Amino acid sequence: MNCELAHERIVMAAYGELPDDAAHELERHVASCPACHTEREQVRALKLLADAYPMEEPTANLMARSRLRLEDALDALPPKTWLERFAQRLGNNFATLQAAPAAACLLLLMGAGAGALGGYHVAQSRAAQDGALAQALRTPVPPQDNPAEGVANISSIIRQPNSEQVEVRYNRLVPAELKGSLDDPDIRQLLMLASGNTTSDNVHVRSVELLADECAAGHGCNGEGMRDVLMFVLRYDRDSGVRLKALQGLERYVAEDVRVRDAVLEALLNDNDPHIRTAAINMLGPVDADTTVRQVLHTVAHSDRNPQIRLVSRQVLSRVPEFQ
Amino acid sequence: MDGPNRGQKRLEARRPETELIREAQAGSRAAFDALVKQYEAQVLRLALHLTGSEHDAEDIYQEAFLKAYRYIGNFRFECSFYTWIYRIVTNLCLDQLRRRKTRREDQAVILDHSGDEIDVLASVSDERSFSNPAKELDRKVLATRIQEALGKLTPRERMVFELKHYQGLRLRTIGEMLNTTEETAKNTLFRATKKLRAQLAGLR
Numbered sequence: 001m002n003c004e005l006a007h008e009r010i011v012m013a014a015y016g017e018l019p020d021d022a023a024h025e026l027e028r029h030v031a032s033c034p035a036c037h038t039e040r041e042q043v044r045a046l047k048l049l050a051d052a053y054p055m056e057e058p059t060a061n062l063m064a065r066s067r068l069r070l071e072d073a074l075d076a077l078p079p080k081t082w083l084e085r086f087a088q089r090l091g092n093n094f095a096t097l098q099a100a101p102a103a104a105c106l107l108l109l110m111g112a113g114a115g116a117l118g119g120y121h122v123a124q125s126r127a128a129q130d131g132a133l134a135q136a137l138r139t140p141v142p143p144q145d146n147p148a149e150g151v152a153n154i155s156s157i158i159r160q161p162n163s164e165q166v167e168v169r170y171n172r173l174v175p176a177e178l179k180g181s182l183d184d185p186d187i188r189q190l191l192m193l194a195s196g197n198t199t200s201d202n203v204h205v206r207s208v209e210l211l212a213d214e215c216a217a218g219h220g221c222n223g224e225g226m227r228d229v230l231m232f233v234l235r236y237d238r239d240s241g242v243r244l245k246a247l248q249g250l251e252r253y254v255a256e257d258v259r260v261r262d263a264v265l266e267a268l269l270n271d272n273d274p275h276i277r278t279a280a281i282n283m284l285g286p287v288d289a290d291t292t293v294r295q296v297l298h299t300v301a302h303s304d305r306n307p308q309i310r311l312v313s314r315q316v317l318s319r320v321p322e323f324q
Numbered sequence: 325m326d327g328p329n330r331g332q333k334r335l336e337a338r339r340p341e342t343e344l345i346r347e348a349q350a351g352s353r354a355a356f357d358a359l360v361k362q363y364e365a366q367v368l369r370l371a372l373h374l375t376g377s378e379h380d381a382e383d384i385y386q387e388a389f390l391k392a393y394r395y396i397g398n399f400r401f402e403c404s405f406y407t408w409i410y411r412i413v414t415n416l417c418l419d420q421l422r423r424r425k426t427r428r429e430d431q432a433v434i435l436d437h438s439g440d441e442i443d444v445l446a447s448v449s450d451e452r453s454f455s456n457p458a459k460e461l462d463r464k465v466l467a468t469r470i471q472e473a474l475g476k477l478t479p480r481e482r483m484v485f486e487l488k489h490y491q492g493l494r495l496r497t498i499g500e501m502l503n504t505t506e507e508t509a510k511n512t513l514f515r516a517t518k519k520l521r522a523q524l525a526g527l528r
Contacts, residue, residue, distance in 0.1 A: 007514075008510075008514050011513065011514050011517050012510065012514075015488055015489070015495075015513070017494070017495050017510070042521060043517065043521075046517060046520055046521050046524065047489070049466070049470060049524055050470060050485075050489055050490075050520070052463060052466040052467050052470050053467045053470035053471055053474070054467075055369055055373050055490050056369070056372065056373070057365070057369065058365060058368040058369055058372055058381070062368060062372075062378055062381070062382065063364065063365065063368065065382065066364070066368060066381075066382050066385045066386065067360070067364065069382065069386055070360065070385070070386055070389050070390070071357075073386060073390055074353065074356075074390070074393060077393070079351070258422060262503070265504075266503065266504070269504070269505055269508070270505075291478055291481070291515060292478070292480050292508075292512065295508070295511045295512065295515065296508060298511075299507060299508070299511060303507075
């Protein structure tokens with residue numbers, strides 16, 4: 001064991017994080033190395049010193065004040081609608097059924113149906129506010145060639161007494177479209193919604209591409225929203241091509257936004273696609289002043305399983321003066 | 325057998341919290357309030373020690389539990405609720421530390437809600453404190469120096485050191501809370517201790 005490694009292990013041992021066999025090896029080294037023995041004493045002294053700034057229990061006043069303020073804030077929040085609770089529960093159930101494809105498919109179909117119903121209810125409440133819904137219900141629906149086309153659900157069936165006459169009320173899906181510039185906030189909002197669309201790969205991929213291109217060009221990607229969407233896609237999307245696109249869209253913001261930087265570091269450490277990891281390494285070069293970035297690059301350069309990743313990390317590190 | 329019984333007991337001890345979480349997810353405010361009561365002291369303690377300000381600690385407490393309330397439906401029991409709530413709190417504390425770094429604030433003392441200084445060591449019991457006033461002053465000066473040295477760490481280094489040294493968490497847990505690896509947390513701790521030793525060299 002060399003002294004550099006021993007110094008790291010001394011800190012881990014001081015905090016109870018060293019496995020027994022490594023601790024035994026360290027003990028043998030320290031017994032024969034005065035410098036490391038001194039190092040260990042200094043680490044122990046640091047621990048004692050740090051305890052001179054003790055953790056204090058919050059006062060009863062602070063607790064009471066904080067709790068009261070939280071209660072007021074929670075009381076002021078509007079209650080969740082049944083749709084929001086249902087969607088949340090659906091999401092939770094879907095996650096637990098990931099290992100059961102058949103059941104997951106069934107749940108997906110149920111979710112799609114519930115989503116359509118939910119979409120109708122949202123549209124209905126908006127129309128009611130404008131008064132348009134009341135007018136639409138009084139207006140007879142023109143006969144369709146295929147009345148079942150575009151039907152979301154049947155809301156009621158009423159048969160006239162002693163008659164063959166039946167009144168069926170149904171709700172229809174209303175397709176809509178919006179045309180506009182990529183700078184239009186409404187277009188951007190729809191694109192961000194589309195990035196979470198799991199029913200159509202084409203829509204999902206296209207939306208991420210457009211958002212990433214806009215961010216890469218620096219077009220209004222400064223507030224929350226588009227950057228958060230791209231970071232989410234980079235972290236969780238299953239398609240490596242889409243993740244790479246999201247990463248490219250975020251490149252411009254690595255230096256100024258620590259959240260973006262952290263997302264890129266996570267991609268470097270956790271992504272299973274070497275192209276993405278290589279791209280992440282090359283993006284981190286300009287922010288080598290960040291000690292976390294340097295440390296991650298250092299770790300990857302020395303211990304990553306992929307030799308190409310190790311090589312690229314070393315190349316970036318070689319451009320950082322302190323590591324030469 | 326002791327092993328399985330201990331596992332069973334641990335499971336039973338956790339069940340009430342699991343039930344509380346499910347009830348809170350279903351919309352029960354009482355269940356959420358019970359969860360808050362279980363974790364509020366730890367949250368405040370961490371925020372207060374990190375920020376040195378009662379006002380900032382209150383803000384972090386408020387934001388953390390409001391976020392928890394808003395997103396509790398997304399909690400999928402993939403980690404413990406403790407880790408989940410701490411993840412929210414540590415991210416808020418990190419944001420606060422980063423804002424301070426940007427504004428170059430130097431919070432060397434703890435402030436109460438009206439902005440007056442709190443004597444950190446005044447509430448320390450007699451068993452711990454020295455009866456000698458001169459030594460008491462030394463301890464206060466020392467505490468201030470420690471705070472200053474901690475303030476010179478990067479936000480991440482400060483957070484890892486806080487969670488490891490003062491909260492006693494495992495590095496693996498710290499990695500989960502900060503959404504990074506155990507190895508990264510380990511390296512960050514090592515860097516933090518090196519910097520602190522350099523800052524505090526000469527103190528006895």
